[in-house]
Amino acid sequence: MTSPSPAALPAELHKAADALTAAVDRIPAGGEKASSTLPGWSRGHLLAHVAGICNALARQVEYGRRGETVELYDGGVDGRNRAIELAAGHSLEDHREDVAAAVQRALAAFDALGEDEWQTRIAFRDGVIFDAGLALWRELVIHTADLDTGSGPETWNRAFCSHLFDFLAARVPAETRLVLQPMALPPLTLGTGGSTVVVSGMVTDIAAWLAGREPSLDSLRATAAGDGTDLPGLLPWPSAIPDPK
Incomplete structure (x- = not known):
């Protein structure tokens, strides 16, 4: 299972x-104050984050195409958190305008790329523009589910789940060998540890669990040495911005 090519990614970004x-x-009047599925965050917090990360990834592309690099967020993780808290209490209409403008900025930045520009070096993850495009895809798709307005992980397509399996392999602990058995699809092994756990179920439920989200189809089953067991613990989500020390 692999991520989409740079040529295929823009279409996925637009769908997302x-x-x-x-x-x-679908958020009703006043619904921006209700809880998202993320602990401690209202929908307002989540919408502020979506606008912020879209603008942050857009400027990675904009600077990169000029041969310059810039940190993901001004002020790093502290700057990100301050911006979210300041904007979280905005009205629903303001959130809609901010998210729409940020999403369009990001899409325009990636749509403008030439074939040879996807491998341009950027500061984000000490990587290339393609990495930022994949990150935008993750942010758009996963946070759509986090808004809790009727579109959960069960809507994630196979290509996206495949990408998550690749990206989130970093969450498998060193001692664990995770064998994923998505229904009607080939099995996949993540990790090389000595303790093998088999996780079976619908592909979207497996992807949601790996992403730290609640599986929406209640299909997951974990086994070890043929016996039922708890789902294994996972390492933190691989962050693109280090916490300040």
Whole structure:
């Protein structure tokens, strides 16, 4: 299982953006104050984050194309958190405008890329523009589910789940060998540890669990040495911005 090619990624970004827009449009009046699925965050916090990360990834591309690098967020993780807290209490209409503008900025930045520009070096993850494009895809798709407006992980397509299996392999502890058995799809092994756990179920449920989200189809089953067992613990999500020390 692999991530989409740079040529295929823009179409996925546009589909994800359309789904996010539809989810935001379903938020009722006053619903921005309700809880998202993320602990401690209202929908307002989440919408502020979505606008912030879209703008942050857009400027990675904009600077990169000029041969310059810039940190993901001004002020690093502290700057990110301050910006979210300041914007979280905005009105629903303000959130909709901010998210729409940020998403369009990000899509325009990636749509403008030439074939040879996807491998341009950027500061984000000490990587290339393609890495930022994959990150935008993750942010749009996963946070659409986090808004809790009727579009959960069960809507994630196979290509996205495949990408998550690759990206989130870093969450498998060193001592664990995780064998994923998505229904009607080939099995996949993540990790090389000595303790083998088999996780079976719908592909979207497995991807949601790996992403730290609640599986929406209640299909997961974990086994070890043929016996039922608890789902194994996972390492933290691989962050693109280090916490300040």
